[in-house]
Amino acid sequence: LQHSSGTTGLQKPVLLSHGAVQRHVETYGSVLRVGQDDRIVSWLPLYHDMGLIAAFHLPLALGVPTVQIDPFEWVSSPGILLEAISREKGSIVWLPNFAYDLMADRISEDRLHAVRLDTLRLVINCSEPVRQESHAKFVARFHPYGLRPGALSACYAMAETTFAVTQVPPETPPTVVAVDRIALQRGTVRPSAGDGPVRLCVSSGPCIPGCEIRVVDDDGRELGDNSVGEIAIRSASLFEGYRNYPEKTAEVLRDGWYYSGDYGFRRGHEYFVVGRKKDVIIVAGNNIYPEDVEAAVGSVPGVIPGRVVAFGEEHSELGSERVAVIAETTVADELAQRRLRLEIVRAAMAIDVSIARVYLVPARFLI
Numbered sequence: 001l002q003h004s005s006g007t008t009g010l011q012k013p014v015l016l017s018h019g020a021v022q023r024h025v026e027t028y029g030s031v032l033r034v035g036q037d038d039r040i041v042s043w044l045p046l047y048h049d050m051g052l053i054a055a056f057h058l059p060l061a062l063g064v065p066t067v068q069i070d071p072f073e074w075v076s077s078p079g080i081l082l083e084a085i086s087r088e089k090g091s092i093v094w095l096p097n098f099a100y101d102l103m104a105d106r107i108s109e110d111r112l113h114a115v116r117l118d119t120l121r122l123v124i125n126c127s128e129p130v131r132q133e134s135h136a137k138f139v140a141r142f143h144p145y146g147l148r149p150g151a152l153s154a155c156y157a158m159a160e161t162t163f164a165v166t167q168v169p170p171e172t173p174p175t176v177v178a179v180d181r182i183a184l185q186r187g188t189v190r191p192s193a194g195d196g197p198v199r200l201c202v203s204s205g206p207c208i209p210g211c212e213i214r215v216v217d218d219d220g221r222e223l224g225d226n227s228v229g230e231i232a233i234r235s236a237s238l239f240e241g242y243r244n245y246p247e248k249t250a251e252v253l254r255d256g257w258y259y260s261g262d263y264g265f266r267r268g269h270e271y272f273v274v275g276r277k278k279d280v281i282i283v284a285g286n287n288i289y290p291e292d293v294e295a296a297v298g299s300v301p302g303v304i305p306g307r308v309v310a311f312g313e314e315h316s317e318l319g320s321e322r323v324a325v326i327a328e329t330t331v332a333d334e335l336a337q338r339r340l341r342l343e344i345v346r347a348a349m350a351i352d353v354s355i356a357r358v359y360l361v362p363a364r365f366l367i
Contacts, residue, residue: 001243003047004159013243014159024162024237025061031167031208032122040066041090043074043081050094050127053163078103079111089119096127098306100134104141105305118146122170126155129273129291130202132176156204156273160258162237166271168205175203175270182352185286189226189265197352199292203270210236215266230277231264232257281312281321288323288353296347297325302340304328307366313357322356328363
């Protein structure tokens with residue numbers, strides 16, 4: 001049993017066979033070219049597929065050392081991950097996208113004076129949509145300490161497929177495509193002409209052996225390259241269902257394909273993940289991805305970075321949703337808060353999104 005890492009509702013127990021796990025770690029280890037000189041370092045919780053399969057079962061099965069850090073210790077002191085990599089000569093680490101920003105922003109210089117990151121060959125971004133801005137910030141902050149830009153990588157994975165579905169090959173930088181944000185909201189991937197809002201989409205790589213992906217529309221019809229749709233997966237390491245939830249299993253498993261609920265597109269042999277189907281805010285027929293709004297608002301001075309949630313509020317008169325934002329801030333003065341709300345609205349307008357309601361809340365309000 002492995003619990004899905006869904007962000008809403010109760011986590012669902014995923015049934016995996018021994019064969020599925022064994023096949024997966026052997027295949028994925030081969031894709032990553034894991035060898036006896038590798039050392040994996042992780043703070044990821046073991047109830048999450050990235051921590052359990054990638055950072056625990058994979059090294060266990062392949063006979064590779066792994067260094068495990070308590071997740072709560074890492075949250076309170078993110079620098080301990082880099083200290084462990086430096087001391088233990090770590091070579092592979094998996095991180096969710098938020099960790100790149102958190103570590104770049106919160107690790108002070110005095111925690112880095114003895115740190116060397118030259119041994120890292122793979123820093124794999126996984127479990128959230130990959131953001132080029134986060135990669136750039138991470139490299140700029142830690143390149144002076146030996147981090148090679150070529151070590152940055154990306155993967156698309158979930159509990160229902162044991163773990164990885166795609167992976168950027170080692171020593172290959174993830175492909176970055178600058179696309180027209182408005183066209184993307186309407187389901188079409190079009191290279192940006194440079195005269196409108198742009199989204200930088202980062203590739204999660206091609207399928208690993210034993211996996212297939214289809215990008216489909218709402219009726220289940222397969223879409224071609226450069227069209228946004230739901231990602232459906234067939235895998236040699238696919239789960240057998242959700243334990244004690246036959247109705248939930250039937251919702252997502254059809255004819256041997258797992259319908260992930262993720263939106264993305266194919267470009268050649270590579271796949272790009274742009275958001276979650278259930279999180280998308282639909283405004284006047286356009287799909288607004290909350291991650292884009294949250295990233296824009298999080299960069300506004302006065303907003304605590306990473307402590308923003310964008311969501312849709314039903315508006316009966318419009319017959320559509322409106323975009324609302326909750327943002328944590330330390331700004332307490334009423335006049336200053338009014339200015340901050342205006343700056344938040346302007347930041348969203350820069351990516352062609354209109355925010356109808358801004359809720360400012362104190363630090364640690366969001367769970």
